[in-house]
Amino acid sequence: MAHVVLFHSILGLRPVEGEIAAVFEADGHTVTLPDLYNGKSADDYDAGFAIKREISDEEISARATAALESVPDDAVLSGVSFGTMMASRFAAQRPQTAGLLFFAGVAPWFAQPRAGLPVSAHVARPDPFDDEDYFSDWLKTSGDADVALHRYEGAGHYFLDPSLDDYNEAAAKLCLDRSRDFLKSL
Template identity: 35%
Template sequence: MAEIVLLHSAQGLRPGVGVAAEVLRSGGHVVRTPDYYDGEVFADIEPGLRKRDALGSDELDRRFRRIGAEVTGPTVFAGFSLGAYGAQLLAATHPMARGALLFHGGVAPEGEWPDGVPVQVHYAEHDPWVDKEEIARLATVVGAGIECFVYPGDRHLFADPGLPGYSEESAALMWKRSLAFLSRT
């Protein structure tokens, strides 16, 4: 089994990321949840976005790549929202990448997608933070190796039980599909 690196959203390493890691561990996987936000955690998205903007995209890329530099074996990169971007960046560039799980976000990478690195994307149908055109471009770049799952509702981060938009039903289905994906990678 591959290791999983699970990256948090712009709200930081919230308890919901720990819940997600436990769900993935229940499938027999080893899961790491690195913190790329200097220990800062935000109850609301706006302060988290200010932190993201203060760091800037170059610094975030450096931090994601530093996390990737610690990977020495087969790994599935996973992430929530902003963390999905980091997971996708690493899955597209890391030689040990075996897949990408993108929760509540995803963008088309620059360049080609590596052969044999499947992707699974999960988001709410009317999530205002997800750009469906970017997901469509991602699907074009990845090709046959992508699965996209759209859930009812309009809440971002619907799988985080500590946030107001939590959907137990959608989260359970997302985790079931994610564990099935992991069993194939």
């Protein structure tokens, strides 16, 4: 079974990340949920960005680094929207990463991903934060990684979170089913 590190969105660590973790744990995986905001969270994106600015990128990075000290080198790195940046960044530093699992966005590659690296990304179409060219370019720069980009028509940005207007029940179910299959394949 996999050890998954799930970095939260710009909104902070909220109940939905715990719900995602519970789905994976029910399949026998271990999930680590770093709290990069030290207990703070937001109900909207503007407030989330304000928390991030208040804490600082340096402190958030230090908290993420500390969280990774206790997980296996081959952990699956995962993130939601802003959290995909953390997952992508640390994958560049952890060559034994078993896979990348992105929700509600994709992050630029901080280093060319290794050939065959399993990557599963789940993004709304259209996504309000990135245009379609961004996703095309991201795929083109993925090198020889084994990338699957799943798009969810008409879903909101963070379509997994039932507390947000973005929520889309059908897309959330399909995304979690695909993610469970991805983790089982590793």
